[in-house]
Amino acid sequence: MKSSQSSPADGPGTFDHGGGVRSLRVPIPDNPLGHTLVYVVDTDRGPVLIDTGWDDPSAWEALTSGLAACGTSVEALHGVVVTHHHPDHHGLSGKVREASGAWVAMHAADAAIVRRTRGTRPERWYTYMADKLTAAGAPEEHIAPLRTTRTRRRTLPGLAPALPDREIVPGEFLDLPGRRLRAIWTPGHTPGHVCLHLEEEHPARLGGHGRLFSGDHLLPEITPHIGLYEDPDDDTVTDPLGDYLDSLERVGRLGPAEILPAHQHAFTDAPSRVRELLAHHEDRLTGLLALLSVPLTAWQVAERMEWNRPWDAIPYGSRNIAVSEAEAHLRRLVKQGRAEAVTGSEPVTYMAV
Template sequence: MRSRRRPYSEQRPTDVGGGVWSVPVPIPGNPLGYTLVYAVESPAGPVLVDAGWNHPEAWLALRDGLAAVGMDVREVRGVVVTHFHPDHAGLAGRVREESGAWIAMHEADVALVKLIRDVDEGAHRAFQADMLRRAGATGGEVAEVTAERPQPPALPDRTLGDGDLVDLPGRALRTVWTPGHTPGHICLHLEDTGRLFTGDHVLPGITPHIGVYPYDRTDVDPLSDFLDSLAKVAGLGSLEALPAHEWIFQDTAARAVEIRTHHEEKLLRLAALLAEAGEPLTIWETAGRMTWNRPWEELPAMLRGMAAGEAAAHLRTLEVRGVIRRTAEVGPVRYALHS
């Protein structure tokens, strides 16, 4: 029987065994509801896997949740962040202020944090607007979709690479680099218990956002990276998964295979969509014709922007595989099947 995602109101700090506790931290105003922050016990103090969104309500939930399982946030040794997104990295800086903890993240996401912190709000909005226009969005849509960005996360003190052990005395917590959702996304293999902290990489009921930004980049292929990362995780075996959202589940490998199959089917449907169109489509037009969890017209502006990023990632993979091509027309980039 498959579990279900429980609302935040039903979540409680929990001892999940093996010297690991989960603490649900809310994401105000977000349908995901909460991030599951994990505290891993060690003789030198606990290390957190992720930290949650930077918001007063979230901070109280983290602090009080740790206290409920017998931990003082001031004794936290470190925070290892699975990726730079604000629902994972947001409170890491606050924890560091309270405890002097180190913050660790994969080097590829550390580079992105530095970039984000160096770009002001005006430049960020200009970047978004230009990206949307090149994707084929209209002037009104550009104005509607362009959004304020969340507060940049704290700059980590330490970088992690694939295979590195996290500073967790008396235990073995190994970095597994799984790019796709972000360039520096990592899972963490707790080798002394046979468990895998999966971040957003492998979730039990949903799949993470895989996007290209700017939408028309030709130097990256994040969906292929993600598919390769899923195969890498599946190769670790049937580990118990401790994800950042939803619920803990068994057999990471089986779920990774399911998610790979989902995206391969999505790629086939996208190729068929382009064939049926009979003419080259912009990224924005393609996204508008794809199937989402609700009709395109009903998606909030921010979600339309994310849907376009997801469409772009799938188009990019089909382009790399030689299934589709970019046309040489002036104006927004367009895609068509190879003749």
């Protein structure tokens, strides 16, 4: 259920959650999510941010004006804790550090992605994605733009993300004087996604165990994208959906009094939301099995899966994300022994067992 504990602070898009925790709405340009909720946590050495928002002038303006409405500033920040490496969370971290001298902390698995992203030429990513889509059975007209010089020169977000200077260690308290904020490793949305458990009494004395900054892991009304962990230089067969489902159960057992997510709004009853998400993904897996009564490529599976709009209306980039999500579900079914790749098929097709 939606939390009623949040109240407006001194500015639009700024909310006081009590107990030295506030949130700022930082816009994401041209994205249906609208904004990232960036949290400001007071500590004995100054305020610390949980995530920073997209690297865009409008986002920077929202961040700086929001901090001013909270009675502080970018220059006063002590640190930045990044839930995961995606640009709507980590995008402004470098700019914040330049302005304040604040440290930036991230889980080692996502820090490795940041290092790889900075060191990989855009052309390598386009080639990698073209090869991946070919293997997934995508039609040539979809792959062709990735091979053109014009497309290769496009500017992609997050190609030079800030390198973190501190590591978030799962299970340990972060170095935040005066606060008890424990890192909970929750891979799935990304390999190094973390939730942050504020192990302090809820300011409104809600029943449960503290508050959970859930990043994109646990959201009140939508499900995060769970796709393959993309790495051009690593062919390890990962199971992101399995990671996510295991992480969900772990968070449900924490029993926090309130969840403070990175999108939408604060809410309560984490165990109930976890059960809904577990059921949702099992329904998707069951539906996918029904599709696999005949051999299908990952692209054909994605075309037939249920999305928030018809396949023909899904934009180009979003189709790539949908295929990655279909592949993550196929990986889970194969690992469970409920489906298998058809021997000798090229591109690879899958069937229910």
